[in-house]
Amino acid sequence: MTWTLVFALAATAYAFKVLGLVLVGERKLPAMLDRCLALIPAALIAALVMKDTFSVGQHLQLDARAAGVGAAVIAAWRKAPLIAVIVIGAGVTALARALT
């Protein structure tokens, strides 16, 4: 591990983070673009849930996490508070792991 790598990564990570904020900035966007930007969190967060639940690196894998996240979906659907959904997701996953 070198300092060069640490700082190169820091600069790159920050450049990515600031890029979107600066590109849009204070600009008034066309309505169509506004509608598309507003859908980004739904599209990416849903993808993130899939990746975190069903994959290990480049492999798809069905394991205890699916049970935990499944329970979290039910909890969210039943309008449980956010903190409860998190605890249920982790707890059911831990339980499923202990049982298998």
Place this chain on the structure above:
Amino acid sequence: MRGPLKVRELWRDEDLRQVFAACVTLGLAVGVFAISFGVTAVSAGASVAQTCVMSLLVFTGASQFSAVSVIGAGGSAASAFGSAALLAARNSVYGLAMAPHLKGRLATRLVAAQITIDESTAMASAQTDATHRRAAFWITGLSIYLFWNTGTLIGAILGSTIDPTTYGLDAAFPAAFVAMVWPSLRNRRSALAAAIGATVCLALIPFTPVGVPILCAVLGVVVGIPSPPERAT
């Protein structure tokens, strides 16, 4: 914090109390992963200072883990950099989505950029109005920053760790994201965008480098292109 909500009002706000509670819970999971990152980085040959500076400046968990694992496995700095950069790229997409909610002084936006990550974007998107979005973004980003860096320091110094998978903490993140994205799924367009994003991601995982599937999930926003039917009349 500037804006219509005063700090004292934040705690009295029912929705934001939920955000605070969730941040602390999620923060504990973040802290355990951060300890694990600190241990992994030091055992991959990074000094305690390098490990902590990485968490302070890079502040993108998946990229950091990826970089130190490549180095730890004997990979080159170039390949460590490449895979980590690919994982950091999605934050630029989050920036696009958050920009309309983070207007204000340039200095404030430059600080906001550093905490533009999965958790802050997701928590902000779960709120129903602009004031709460902004507050949720800052509360989540700053608390995760605190937990991530404290955990990194502890892990780098102590050099021993609890395995996050033991307590199911690895599932705490997707569970939290489910809860955050859930309210928006009542909207047909958001639900369709989420379905496309999820499908694209799952389909690409086996065939593309880590980081690419989530980037490509941005394809889901195409459902926003046509004008909403209720406004067309």
